[in-house]
Amino acid sequence: VADRADIAIVGAGLIGCAIALELAERGRSVVVLERSVPGAEASTVAAGILAPQVEHPDDALLASLGEDSRELHAAWAERLRERVGIDVGFRRTGALVVGHSSGALDARAAHYEARGVAHEKLDGAEARTVEPAISPQVQTAISLPNEAQVEPPRLLRALSLACELAGVRFVRSVVRGVRAEAGRVTGLDLEDGPLAAAEVVVAAGSWTSLVPGAGAAGRGRDGTLREVRPVRGQLVHAEAHPRLVTRLIFGSGGYVVPRGDGRYVCGATTEEAGFEKEVTLGGIHQVLERALVVVPGLASAKLVGHAVSFRPGTPDGRPLVGRGALPGLWIASGHYRNGILLAPITAKLLGAAMAGEADDPRLEALSPRRFEALAEAT
Numbered sequence: 001v002a003d004r005a006d007i008a009i010v011g012a013g014l015i016g017c018a019i020a021l022e023l024a025e026r027g028r029s030v031v032v033l034e035r036s037v038p039g040a041e042a043s044t045v046a047a048g049i050l051a052p053q054v055e056h057p058d059d060a061l062l063a064s065l066g067e068d069s070r071e072l073h074a075a076w077a078e079r080l081r082e083r084v085g086i087d088v089g090f091r092r093t094g095a096l097v098v099g100h101s102s103g104a105l106d107a108r109a110a111h112y113e114a115r116g117v118a119h120e121k122l123d124g125a126e127a128r129t130v131e132p133a134i135s136p137q138v139q140t141a142i143s144l145p146n147e148a149q150v151e152p153p154r155l156l157r158a159l160s161l162a163c164e165l166a167g168v169r170f171v172r173s174v175v176r177g178v179r180a181e182a183g184r185v186t187g188l189d190l191e192d193g194p195l196a197a198a199e200v201v202v203a204a205g206s207w208t209s210l211v212p213g214a215g216a217a218g219r220g221r222d223g224t225l226r227e228v229r230p231v232r233g234q235l236v237h238a239e240a241h242p243r244l245v246t247r248l249i250f251g252s253g254g255y256v257v258p259r260g261d262g263r264y265v266c267g268a269t270t271e272e273a274g275f276e277k278e279v280t281l282g283g284i285h286q287v288l289e290r291a292l293v294v295v296p297g298l299a300s301a302k303l304v305g306h307a308v309s310f311r312p313g314t315p316d317g318r319p320l321v322g323r324g325a326l327p328g329l330w331i332a333s334g335h336y337r338n339g340i341l342l343a344p345i346t347a348k349l350l351g352a353a354m355a356g357e358a359d360d361p362r363l364e365a366l367s368p369r370r371f372e373a374l375a376e377a378t
């Protein structure tokens with residue numbers, strides 16, 4: 001077991017692996033702590049949607065980070081194919097947001113107009129020309145040609161292999177807490193002993209608020225960072241031939257992600273259910289109902305399976321990326337619905353900040369410490 005590293009990263013989800021690779025390529029020695037295998041939780045359950053404009057029509061900051069990150073994904077896909085020989089399934093399929101009444105998407109379109117986002121407004125008939133399997137009930141749609149997707153299980157496999165090739169060490173252990181002495185981070189307490197590290201990055205997704213010492217002393221129980229909570233998402237996997245749709249389809253509160261080879265991912269519930277990892281009849285019913293309202297032909301698709309996981313939610317819906325409460329402590333968590341999308345930009349921005357380079361101005365709004373004044377006042 002490694003008992004010393006420049007940097008210890010808590011969590012081998014996509015965010016932890018992405019940061020590990022960035023730091024290893026910058027010449028740092030990196031250990032990633034994971035109680036299971038890389039990507040065991042949300043990172044491989046996620047649908048792999050890279051659609052910042054669909055997700056954030058009215059949040060220019062997240063849309064801009066997401067756009068940059070979507071393009072970094074394209075570059076990652078190339079690099080990973082060359083380096084480890086895995087096709088991560090990056091495809092720029094574009095997205096179609098659909099509405100069931102004629103004015104349903106006007107506010108969304110106005111945001112796109114104002115921000116100069118590449119998009120095309122369609123009526124129902126036009127929408128069915130580009131995607132014939134869309135419901136006849138659809139009255140309006142917006143096509144976003146630059147949105148993309150990736151296959152998370154392949155991405156995790158490729159990225160964890162690339163990490164190992166770059167010298168990152170993965171250690172399977174339970175993290176008991178962040179160690180600190182004289183007001184600065186000195187490493188981690190693991191279930192089987194201490195790990196010395198000059199810097200610690202907490203990238204534990206929905207479990208971030210359970211890591212003692214990840215927050216400021218005196219806040220939360222054991223100095224935990226309280227702001228991250230699990231938001232359950234249930235998904236359904238299906239298969240249909242011949243092909244129904246080619247774009248990512250969003251409507252009626254759900255989405256359909258076509259992999260291009262007959263596989264479809266339909267999602268997803270958004271549930272405050274703590275860490276109850278149940279797949280429920282109500283959840284699956286809701287996912288299917290929303291998918292079928294938009295793409296009725298999915299009714300005769302083969303049911304392949306279901307999945308469930310937890311998105312790391314935050315009070316303002318924005319991630320926590322940057323310096324933690326102690327020197328040497330860094331947080332990269334709270335990516336909510338967009339952990340897959342935002343992994344490359346998170347790694348890039350955090351890697352630069354950790355190297356002492358000038359912070360990207362967008363990091364300020366993501367500061368993990370932005371809720372502290374609020375917490376202290378209450």
Ligand code: GLY
Pocket residue numbers: 047049233267268311336337338
């Ligand atoms: N990114 C889609 C979801 O979280 O369901």
